[in-house]
């Protein structure tokens with residue numbers, strides 16, 4: 001059994017948090033300091049300021065991690081991301097960040113448009129005229145960054161009815177993660193949580 005298979009086997013036969021402990025405390029996979037975390041050991045605002053620079057610097061490291069992930073079974077990749085997603089979002093307070101809302105226009109579906117328009121007591125047509133545009137790829141997005149609906153306190157003013165893409169962001173706790181690995185790497189330019197998730201996964205796989 002190679003190391004990748006051993007990790008997958010470990011994941012398959014233990015519950016989520018035991019898995020992590022099992023992987024990290026197993027003699028074959030001893031607990032080690034997170035190498036990238038040491039490098040990034042600064043406050044969240046600094047992590048956010050350095051996202052683009054570090055994403056470029058770590059391009060090869062991300063390629064290596066995604067190649068390793070592609071060798072695992074899709075279910076095991078989902079388990080790895082889910083475990084790290086839960087761990088990282090227990091540490092990060094999105095209200096101290098809001099970088100996704102400040103830098104990346106949200107995709108909106110017709111369903112989103114109808115729901116948000118109703119909430120704002122607008123017709124869907126009025127909402128589209130006021131808040132929606134098409135981007136260069138032809139995708140329907142909210143028209144401004146930072147987002148019009150982002151409050152000064154970093155809270156979303158339409159939180160209960162926000163677009164599904166916002167609710168799901170950064171898309172690290174979903175099924176078939178192996179199909180969106182490139183997008184997830186791209187999100188290391190936007191989301192400090194995704195960086196930390198990759199750091200932890202890298203540490204687990206090494």
Ligand code: SF4
Pocket residue numbers: 092093094095097098099100101169170190191192193194
């Ligand atoms: S999802 Fe990521 S980018 Fe968005 S607020 Fe949370 S940590 Fe920041």
Ligand code: SF4
Pocket residue numbers: 100101105106147148149150151155156157158159162163166167
């Ligand atoms: S709709 Fe809300 S969650 Fe989505 S980008 Fe705007 S402020 Fe952020």
